[in-house]
Structures are given as structure tokens and as C-alpha cells.
Amino acid sequence: MAPTLKDKYAIVGVGQSPIGEVPDLDSLSLLAVAMKTAIEDAGLTNKEIDGLITRGPDDVYTHHQSMGQILGVNPRFSASLASGGASQCAAVAMAAMAIEAGMCDTVVTGYGRNTWSRTRKRGTRQGSERGLRLPGEPQEFAPEFGLFGAAAMHAFGCRRHMHLYGTTKDQLGAIAVTFRRHATKNPLAQMREPITLDDYHRAKPIVEPYNMLDCSLNTDGAGAVVVTRAERARDLRQTPVSIMGFGQKNNLRGWFHDDNMVTLGGAESAAAAYRMGGIGPEDVDVAQIYDCFTYIVLVTLEDYGFCKKGEGGPFVASGALELDGALPANTSGGQLSEGHIEGMLQIVEAVHQLRRDHPPDRLAKDAEIAIVSGHGGNTVCHSTLILRRG
Amino acid sequence: MPQVEYEKPLPLPSELSAPFWEACRRQELIVQRCQNCHAFRFPPAILCPECLSEATEWRKVSGKGKIFSFVVFHRVYHPGFQADLPYTVALIELEEGPRLVSNIVGCSPAEVTCDLPVEVVFEDVTPEVTLPKFRLRRQGNG
Numbered sequence: 136m137a138p139t140l141k142d143k144y145a146i147v148g149v150g151q152s153p154i155g156e157v158p159d160l161d162s163l164s165l166l167a168v169a170m171k172t173a174i175e176d177a178g179l180t181n182k183e184i185d186g187l188i189t190r191g192p193d194d195v196y197t198h199h200q201s202m203g204q205i206l207g208v209n210p211r212f213s214a215s216l217a218s219g220g221a222s223q224c225a226a227v228a229m230a231a232m233a234i235e236a237g238m239c240d241t242v243v244t245g246y247g248r249n250t251w252s253r254t255r256k257r258g259t260r261q262g263s264e265r266g267l268r269l270p271g272e273p274q275e276f277a278p279e280f281g282l283f284g285a286a287a288m289h290a291f292g293c294r295r296h297m298h299l300y301g302t303t304k305d306q307l308g309a310i311a312v313t314f315r316r317h318a319t320k321n322p323l324a325q326m327r328e329p330i331t332l333d334d335y336h337r338a339k340p341i342v343e344p345y346n347m348l349d350c351s352l353n354t355d356g357a358g359a360v361v362v363t364r365a366e367r368a369r370d371l372r373q374t375p376v377s378i379m380g381f382g383q384k385n386n387l388r389g390w391f392h393d394d395n396m397v398t399l400g401g402a403e404s405a406a407a408a409y410r411m412g413g414i415g416p417e418d419v420d421v422a423q424i425y426d427c428f429t430y431i432v433l434v435t436l437e438d439y440g441f442c443k444k445g446e447g448g449p450f451v452a453s454g455a456l457e458l459d460g461a462l463p464a465n466t467s468g469g470q471l472s473e474g475h476i477e478g479m480l481q482i483v484e485a486v487h488q489l490r491r492d493h494p495p496d497r498l499a500k501d502a503e504i505a506i507v508s509g510h511g512g513n514t515v516c517h518s519t520l521i522l523r524r525g
Numbered sequence: 526m527p528q529v530e531y532e533k534p535l536p537l538p539s540e541l542s543a544p545f546w547e548a549c550r551r552q553e554l555i556v557q558r559c560q561n562c563h564a565f566r567f568p569p570a571i572l573c574p575e576c577l578s579e580a581t582e583w584r585k586v587s588g589k590g591k592i593f594s595f596v597v598f599h600r601v602y603h604p605g606f607q608a609d610l611p612y613t614v615a616l617i618e619l620e621e622g623p624r625l626v627s628n629i630v631g632c633s634p635a636e637v638t639c640d641l642p643v644e645v646v647f648e649d650v651t652p653e654v655t656l657p658k659f660r661l662r663r664q665g666n667g
Contacts, residue, residue, distance in 0.1 A: 275536035283602035298639035
């Protein structure tokens, strides 16, 4: 049998910056605050960090180099990933692989962005909104037909799923309402006003089938975690959270290819993570599912085996994702209500759930095993993490 | 008659895609086809993603297909589309297999559903640029 990395590495510290509207900090500074907080949470110093993995280069070329400079670290191993919202779970997995390979011993990884501030500054909106075409934006086969933005790309998949399986707006709304309910208990969440299904249906349409409440937030903020060897983790300050399994699948032939918009890379990514962890979906106590848009939650739950393909709608409408439901999910409010840091806060929240850091009314009861999903890039990259208390 | 300026974005063809846009000006829809394994592909690329052969030809296709999926824009992402709201953007699956983004013309967004049969119509948006758009293929019009 092939050697496994199951439980050999652990998350020993987590941190986040202020989130929401933080106009005085740029994305690198936000990430620096989150990484410093994670290192201190672990009871370590920057002198003990010899691995650094970041997500870039959305704003900054040579992203990990800039972070190392700010943190005062000359790592033995450092890299930046470029898989969008799939980068963050993938970075934790890469940390374990890099340590296993002897490249380093203690890795800090995280992601920061200043999307709330950036989208409010003059001249920094998407080029299309100013009638411009900027490098890096599609030059043909999209803008001439009025196709712009991530909401529309995801909405194609949502529409197809509705057509194939009868998925309804009520069911999508159940996701938004449930995650908002979780956020009402999270003092750091960006959106804490409860919403009803009626509120959801009345929200401003953006790109049908999506309205405003199907879409994640524009957020300033950052999150970070520290990964090291499990035996070292036992001597550190916090209850360790073991990395049981991870996986990745990248449907790089495209969102429009095959059935990729109704079966994400998540199916194979989760299968790989379950295999490594020696568990199945029935063993998962709490889930943090990448929720850039409501539909991605629904389809990921199917792909991860929490319900059958096509049954995501009834599953989410059953109350399964509530804190006392069959699968408490996005317990901090997720990216729809807590804040959208491309999945990084969801890794942080999974650790808080397993360490039982929150007051009891925010915890999934007796959670031992958490699953986290990452999704993104050109809607084609997927990554999965399975974490265990202790 | 004074010329009305076209305010929507125009495609900026690459060297790979230039033949596609030239064909649209001739009212022809063409797609790359691998000369080795005969797979159609879109968008244009240097080699066949099935067999990696670089032997490629452009083939005229039927222009018929179906709506694989679609979305309806209610928000302005580009000022040129302000007057069109709400407008439909569809992913068309051609009979030959490839899928491409376009608009559905000649009907309201409420008439559009997935899997409806469509056919290409060519819209000369400027003297230099013709866009391939699609209309519902109803009984009686072909």
C-alpha cells in the first residue's frame, strides 16, 4: 500500500485580519496581519517559519516574495498558487507535501484581498464597466455578446442544473437564509441582519437565475493557518487539528466542456480526500463549502456524496445545513454572509469548530471531523481538505 | 442617414481566431476540425485537445444547435448594453459538438429554455464586424 499522509501533519494556528470594510489596509497588509495572528496563535515566532505559500498574483506579481519580505522570513520553501478559490485548500495540502518531502518544517499559508475597498475606488472597477477592455479580460467570444463576470459564468451551471433536476429558487434561497442565520451569531461577519426566504426572492436580480443574495460579498480581509508535523503539533499551544485527507481535481478543459458545470471537479477531489482519510461523507460532522454563489454549495454537496446527484435542492431545503441539521455547513456565515476571502476563512472556521473555540451556540455539536471545499479559477479548479480534531 | 456609433465591445481576434471572424463576415459559421482524429474544437487552438495533432482545417458547420444553458443579465457590466436590459446570453451547443457563447435574438428572455433548437443568424454590427447570433428554430422556419 502506498504511504499515506493521513494525520501526519496538522494545523496548529489560525488567524484572520479585520474583515468587511477595512479601507486603511491593502491586501498584502491584511494578509500580513492574518499570518502574524496565525503564527502567534500557534505560539510560534516568524523565526520558526521556513515555509510560505500564498495565493497570487491577482494584484501583486511575485506575491509570496512580497509576503516573505513583510514577515521577515527567508523560507526554504515558498510558492504562490493560481487556482483562484481552490488555491487555499490546495495550499494547505501543498504545505503537508512540502514538509513530507523535507523541504521545510513549519509553513504559514493564507490569502488576503481588499475587494470591498478596491471596487469603490475610482478607476479600479472592471474595465468593462468603464467601457474599456483591459489585458487579462476576455477579448472575444464573450464581451461582444454581453457576457461579463463570475456571476454569469456560475449562473450558466445553475440554470443547467435547474433544467436537468428541477432545482428551484426556493432551494437556492434556503442556502442564503441558513448561512445568514449562522452569520447573525458571528460578531465579525459582514452581514448580520437575518433574512427570510421572502427577502431572498425580493432581492435585486443580477444575472438570472442569480439575484443579489445568491452572490458572495465584496470583502476586505485575510485569513491564514500554520501547518507543521503532527508530533510537533502536540507540543504547541493549541489543540491540534490533523490533516486527514486532501484532494484536487481541475477540469481545465473548461466550464463549458462536458458536464463540468453540473458535476464539478469536486466529485473526484472529495473522493481522493475520503480515500486518504479512510472515511466517507457519513463520517463528516461539519462542512465549510465554497460558496461564491448559492448554486456552488448545492452542487458541491452532491459531488461530495452528501446526497445524490440532482438531489441537492431538496437536501439544502430540508434544513440539513442548520447548526442542528444533518450537516451543519458554513457555520460562520460563509462567503455569502461572513465575508468572501476565497475560501480562506472557511479553513479558519473549520479549525475553530474542531477546536471548539466558539461559544456553544455557534458550534456544530461534538464535531470531530470537518470537510472544506475550495472552488475557483476559471470556475474549473477544485480542492478538498478533511480535518480532524486532535 | 447619420451613422450611429456602435457602443458595445467588438471581438479582438487573435491570429488563431481571425478565420472565424472573417467567415462570419461572409455569413458562414466555421469551426476548427482535427485532420487526424476529426474532432471539432472551439475556441480556436493550435492543436487538437483530443489527440494533440496540429493538422487542422476550418470546416463550415450547419449553424444549427441547441441552447445548452443561458443567463439573463439585469445588471449593466458594460455601458453599451444598458439599453438591452434584460438581455439573454446563451451557451449554444452546435450539432457538430462545440459550444459557443452568443445571444438569442428575435424573442424575449421568457421564451428561452435549455435544449431549445436554434439556428445561426448573422448580424453586421459594424462595416467590419459580423457577429453570429442565434434564433429559436420553430416549426415552419426551417
